Amino acid sequence: MGLTFVKTAGDDPGEVAGLSNRIIHAARYGSSVLRGLWPQTCFVCGERAGRQPLCPACAAQVRALPAPGCPCCALPMPVAGVLCGRCQRRPPHFDATHAPFIYSHPLREMVLALKHGQGFGLTGWMVQALAGAGRGVAADCLLPMPLHRRRLAERGFNQAMELARGLGRELGLPVRAQVLLRDVDTRQLAGLRQRERRRCVRGAFRCVADLSGLHVLVVDDVMTSGATLDEVARSLKQAGAARVTNLVLARTLRERPD
Ligand SMILES: [Zn+2]
Ligand SMILES: [Zn+2]
Numbered sequence: 001m002g003l004t005f006v007k008t009a010g011d012d013p014g015e016v017a018g019l020s021n022r023i024i025h026a027a028r029y030g031s032s033v034l035r036g037l038w039p040q041t042c043f044v045c046g047e048r049a050g051r052q053p054l055c056p057a058c059a060a061q062v063r064a065l066p067a068p069g070c071p072c073c074a075l076p077m078p079v080a081g082v083l084c085g086r087c088q089r090r091p092p093h094f095d096a097t098h099a100p101f102i103y104s105h106p107l108r109e110m111v112l113a114l115k116h117g118q119g120f121g122l123t124g125w126m127v128q129a130l131a132g133a134g135r136g137v138a139a140d141c142l143l144p145m146p147l148h149r150r151r152l153a154e155r156g157f158n159q160a161m162e163l164a165r166g167l168g169r170e171l172g173l174p175v176r177a178q179v180l181l182r183d184v185d186t187r188q189l190a191g192l193r194q195r196e197r198r199r200c201v202r203g204a205f206r207c208v209a210d211l212s213g214l215h216v217l218v219v220d221d222v223m224t225s226g227a228t229l230d231e232v233a234r235s236l237k238q239a240g241a242a243r244v245t246n247l248v249l250a251r252t253l254r255e256r257p258d
Pocket of ligand 2: 070071072073074075083084085086087088
């Protein structure tokens with residue numbers, strides 16, 4: 001979003017009001033130039049938020065993922081270093097998962113805004129949270145969860161790519177955006193049971209590079225059942241990856257066993 005509309009503003013009060021709304025919108029969501037110039041309003045409640053996207057009260061509602069967690073899928077566990085029941089029964093193809101937050105209000109709304117192209121003002125904040133969770137991981141490269149090309153054409157961007165790009169700069173790691181292709185446009189998996197989710201994503205990805213010996217850090221916004229990330233890891237391991245770690249902004253907590 002640029003500032004070219006300033007030149008076309010007239011004296012009409014309605015137009016001026018519209019202009020100020022657009023500036024507020026730009027400061028809140030769009031222009032990093034404007035964000036640096038004056039305080040932001042809180043993404044959730046609209047109160048003053050200083051230079052952060054959330055005011056202190058709303059930031060306090062973002063729930064950290066409790067530790068310790070399952071070493072493989074990060075599900076909160078009572079004891080450190082113990083695999084959860086699901087990872088014991090059916091070990092995923094990925095080796096570890098890191099997530100700073102639980103997927104709940106207000107993070108859910110922030111993630112959805114990012115997905116729908118309204119949350120670019122939040123990206124920096126999200127990248128910092130991801131970097132904090134992933135800093136100790138000795139990975140060789142980052143790989144954003146790919147979108148199917150049809151979805152990419154609809155949206156015009158991939159939110160996982162936006163996160164991975166910032167994270168690459170933060171962690172000093174290369175972003176390998178072109179090595180994994182999503183051949184199947186998997187429908188929304190919400191509401192499906194674990195077995196159905198796995199069937200839906202089976203064969204959805206194709207790795208077109210040799211990843212022999214590499215530790216790949218897969219970046220995505222949310223981990224729900226982990227079925228999609230498991231299928232990604234399967235493809236990466238087939239391509240030679242030695243280790244696959246997931247780094248996601250938020251993880252859902254399993255409400256009921258499958
Ligand atoms: Zn707030
Ligand atoms: Zn687990």
